Amino acid sequence: MKESRLMLLQYSTAVLAVVLVAIHLVMQGIATPYSTAISYATILSIYRTWFYAIFLEALLVVVLVHGFNGVRIILHEWRQTAPWSRWVDLGTVVAIVATVAFGSRTVILAVFGGVAG
Amino acid sequence: MKELRLVVQKFDPFSDAAPRLVEYAVPRREGMTVLDALLYARDYVDHSIGLRFSCRQASCGSCGMKINGRPRLACYTQVDELGAEKVVAQPLDNFAIIKDLVTDLGSFFQRHREVTPRLVRDDAQEQDHPTGEYLMKPEELSRVLQFTYCIKCGLCTSSCPTVATDERFPGPQALAQAYRYTADVRDQGGAERMAELDGTHGIWRCHFAGSCSYVCPKGVDPALGIQLLKRHVMSGRPPHSKDDATKVWKPAEKQQ
Amino acid sequence: MSSGAEGKAKNRRGLSGWLNPYHYNFERWAYVFQRVTGVAILAYVIGHLGDTSFFVGGPTGTGPSESSWTFISGLVENSFGHLILILVVLVVIFHGANGIRLIVSELGLILGRPSPIEYPYRPKSLRSVQRVLIWVAIALALVGTGWAVLILFGGSI
Numbered sequence: 001m002k003e004s005r006l007m008l009l010q011y012s013t014a015v016l017a018v019v020l021v022a023i024h025l026v027m028q029g030i031a032t033p034y035s036t037a038i039s040y041a042t043i044l045s046i047y048r049t050w051f052y053a054i055f056l057e058a059l060l061v062v063v064l065v066h067g068f069n070g071v072r073i074i075l076h077e078w079r080q081t082a083p084w085s086r087w088v089d090l091g092t093v094v095a096i097v098a099t100v101a102f103g104s105r106t107v108i109l110a111v112f113g114g115v116a117g
Numbered sequence: 118m119k120e121l122r123l124v125v126q127k128f129d130p131f132s133d134a135a136p137r138l139v140e141y142a143v144p145r146r147e148g149m150t151v152l153d154a155l156l157y158a159r160d161y162v163d164h165s166i167g168l169r170f171s172c173r174q175a176s177c178g179s180c181g182m183k184i185n186g187r188p189r190l191a192c193y194t195q196v197d198e199l200g201a202e203k204v205v206a207q208p209l210d211n212f213a214i215i216k217d218l219v220t221d222l223g224s225f226f227q228r229h230r231e232v233t234p235r236l237v238r239d240d241a242q243e244q245d246h247p248t249g250e251y252l253m254k255p256e257e258l259s260r261v262l263q264f265t266y267c268i269k270c271g272l273c274t275s276s277c278p279t280v281a282t283d284e285r286f287p288g289p290q291a292l293a294q295a296y297r298y299t300a301d302v303r304d305q306g307g308a309e310r311m312a313e314l315d316g317t318h319g320i321w322r323c324h325f326a327g328s329c330s331y332v333c334p335k336g337v338d339p340a341l342g343i344q345l346l347k348r349h350v351m352s353g354r355p356p357h358s359k360d361d362a363t364k365v366w367k368p369a370e371k372q373q
Numbered sequence: 374m375s376s377g378a379e380g381k382a383k384n385r386r387g388l389s390g391w392l393n394p395y396h397y398n399f400e401r402w403a404y405v406f407q408r409v410t411g412v413a414i415l416a417y418v419i420g421h422l423g424d425t426s427f428f429v430g431g432p433t434g435t436g437p438s439e440s441s442w443t444f445i446s447g448l449v450e451n452s453f454g455h456l457i458l459i460l461v462v463l464v465v466i467f468h469g470a471n472g473i474r475l476i477v478s479e480l481g482l483i484l485g486r487p488s489p490i491e492y493p494y495r496p497k498s499l500r501s502v503q504r505v506l507i508w509v510a511i512a513l514a515l516v517g518t519g520w521a522v523l524i525l526f527g528g529s530i
Binding site for chain 2: 383384385386387388389390391394395396398399400401403404407408470475478479480481484485487488489490492494496497499505509
């Protein structure tokens, strides 16, 4: 893939992340008192509101893609041997897939899972 | 007469295990450049100081070195302007050391060649045997003029954080020259030149730390050229199309 | 230059070129902080995936669990955890605001145009708008941090 496509991805996830993280910070600390925002009942109601569940999933994907692509760039600049370059690209995809999968599991279980005690 | 403490990093890769700093006492005078001080030390104190210079007027780019921690031209840096009682001269970072202050610029010139630093025309016959002059308007010239002042001294590449680790990155000098030719209205090779730079170790490994422009002694502003080129690489469109490139202008008296 | 080429010291700065901006321009400091904060934020995000997973009972959980959430809250909601959160707010706001400056600059929008040089010369790419925007990023980060300190240590929780 052309590097400019990946940089377009990096720039667009950056802009989205600024917007989404700003909303996240406001929701956690300003819109509601912090102790309320982190209470079990508040979080459950947030996850079970479609709009917020999709927001959290988007935040997850955008931040992780931006973050791991950033690390990919740093690692490419650090070393340039052929095996290193191959493993960095592969490792980036694996890291994004694995972390997004784990985070999505939290979101999916929070939205659809049966409430335990 | 006041004395200047001149410290030179000495290192001969053939015989020395590690670089060492050697201090020389040099008589200080007003208007003295660092190159003057180094030449005094070499001529009267230690003949073995390895030093490269030529024009003494910031035109040739031979005497680039790290002076008090920052890449500068020795001939273009007055001792007084440093505002320090001690002057420390070390070879440029990011270049292999040949001896003492002399660095190997070979791979640096190779990076320059790799960006096709010349005007490219689609018509090969016309390129080799132009039938007339290619004119530029003043505003078209001012778009590229400052980048043509590059003397290939290597200060920018020495200051670049990406070059510090990335051996495949072209470096600020080569990238600024890529912009210089791509933005030239007489050039038709922009698309190909930009495609070459759109790889993993191409133009996007610049993160605009700006140190290249900070150290450039000729006002080239490589960071400006690189950022301006990034927008065109992102869109895939050169600053002008091949059709918009300057056509040959034939003086009336030469037309047959 | 037969055997000699091998003997030449390579002399690349290596990682100190990334991390040590001393002797260089103000924007170089922003470059260093952008890189360091980026890695730090990613490390926090990965940890945050771990702690939020306890809302659904942790890595082996199956659905929302109040007891599991109470357990992890007991571990992270203390002065040390809140200190980490405050640092995260500081670096996230700086990284975001400085990042916007970089995107806009790298697309050539606030740099000015090339022009004939007049001495004493100052590079257009380093003109004051860059420094101003970096200070704006620092100011926003400090305001956000102050806010976070008030919320987490202001005694209102």
